[in-house]
Amino acid sequence: METILIIGGTGAQGIPVIKALTSDRKYAVRVITRSAATLEAQLLAKLHGVTIVEGDCYDESTLRNILPGVDRVFANTNGLVIGEIAEVYWGIRLYELAREFGVKHFVYASLPYASKIGNFNDKYRVGHCDSKARIAEYISAQPTSPMAWSIIRSCLYIESLTEFLLPAYEPSDDVHVFALPLGQGRIPMITLDDNAAYVRWTIDNLPESNGLDLNVVTDSITGNDLAAAFSKVTGKKSVYRDVSLDEYFRLPIFPDPDAKLGPSGVLTVRKNFSGLWNSWKDDLWKWDHQVLDRVLPTRIKSTEEWMVKTGYTGKAVPLLKDFKFVEK
Ligand SMILES: NC(=O)c1ccc[n+]([C@@H]2O[C@H](COP(=O)([O-])OP(=O)(O)OC[C@H]3O[C@@H](n4cnc5c(N)ncnc54)[C@H](OP(=O)(O)O)[C@@H]3O)[C@@H](O)[C@H]2O)c1
Structure with a gap:
């Protein structure tokens, strides 16, 4: 049975990945976590084929101890918390160590290169996307043998509709408001x-x-x-309110918008998330839906479909393990 090392396994993204990998007992999985006592680590420990190893995944000796016998690596580094500079270092270092230890396949969880897609205009800089994308550029420049590589570039988790994108309820008008600096973007x-x-x-x-x-x-x-999908699925009144970035950062979503994003962060939270909203407002990110349909014919295709399937109500449910938003 092949063994897959998971970086970021206890996180919002990592847990479903581990469930998908272990559902049919085809793969064994090793997960590094700073604490085996958390709910997330305990939940994973109950899954068949999962081994929990306590340690810091951004520490060379921990990685050297865990890599012998590993066939594949899936890495979702956490740039949102460790910062842009540290994420670039550790993404590349993980690749190098995987090669050194004879891993046969390295899968990296990346994001679109927001600033590059925006021709490196400063308004599109998104530290936590750009760092993952720089790692993807490095990996793409490597040969596909002896170690195979694959990059999966995701985007905002739709489950963020219970946290980062949670609509604010205004009881005076009995309405759920999506107040976002999005213009006519997506x-x-x-x-x-x-x-x-x-x-x-x-x-x-x-x-x-x-x-x-x-x-x-x-x-x-x-x-x-x-807002229309939310109203249709829940029967509740809902509107979209296009707000400026200044208005948005006055909403109680980020505890300290002028703090640096992560200890090795370069941008402030405000600058980072302004870049994200600017690139969405200008609709810069593109996909090949034909490829996605071919690879995953069963994929959910719309926000409305996801809301129906999950019984979405607009209720707050914490999503991320290590990055905290303030409830609106
Ligand atoms: N939020 C989104 O919509 C979204 C979408 C796509 C990509 N991402 C990216 O996903 C990454 C975060 O992963 P996630 O969404 O799964 O977040 P999460 O739920 O907060 O999980 C964070 C993961 O990082 C691990 N970690 C290891 N060392 C850490 C450290 N020193 N500080 C903080 N965390 C550490 C945590 O492990 P332990 O705590 O167990 O040690 C945990 O597994 C970020 O790079 C983010 O940009 C996020």
Whole structure:
């Protein structure tokens, strides 16, 4: 049985990936976590084939101890918390160590290169996207043998509709408001289960997935369509309110918008997320839906479909393990 090392396994993205990899007992999985006592680690420990190893995945000796006997690596580094500079270092270092230890396949969870897609205009800089994308550029420049590589570029988790994208309820008008600096642009979102299914496909389908850089998305939706989908599915009144970036950062979503994003961060939270909203507002990110349909014919295709399937109500549910938003 092959063994897959997972970096970021206890996180919002990692847990569905591990469930997808272990559901049919085809793969064994090793997960590094800073604490085996967390709910997330305990949940994973109960899955068949999962070994939890306590340690820091951004520490060379921990990685050297865990890599012997590993056949594949799936890495979702956490640039949002460790910062842009540290993420670039550790993404590349993980690749190098995997090569050194004879790993046969390296799968990297990346994001679109927001600033590059925007011709490096400063208004499109998104530290936590750009760092993952720089790692993807490095990996793409490597040969596909002796170690195969695949890149899965996701986008906003659609489950963020319970946290980062939660509508604010205004009781005076009995309305749920999506107040977003989006203009007529679109928010690209992926369901975590479908993202995990793409990762599983990548693992199952060497050599087809070797050298593949796949942008994955469920739906890319305007503010008006998001509010309309919410109303249709829940029966509740809802509107989209286009707000300026200044208004947006006055909303209680980020505890400290002028803090640096992560200890090695370069941008402030405000600058980072302004870049993200600017690139969505100008609709810069693109996908090949034909490829996505072929790889995952069962994929969820719309926000409305996801809302129906999950019984979405607009209720707050914490999503991310290590990055905290303030409830609106
Ligand atoms: N939010 C989104 O919509 C979205 C979409 C696509 C990509 N991403 C990217 O996904 C990454 C975050 O992963 P996630 O969404 O799964 O977040 P999460 O739920 O907060 O999980 C964070 C993961 O990072 C691990 N980690 C290891 N060392 C860490 C450290 N020093 N500080 C903080 N965390 C550490 C945590 O492990 P332990 O705590 O167990 O050690 C945990 O597995 C970010 O790079 C983000 O840009 C996010």
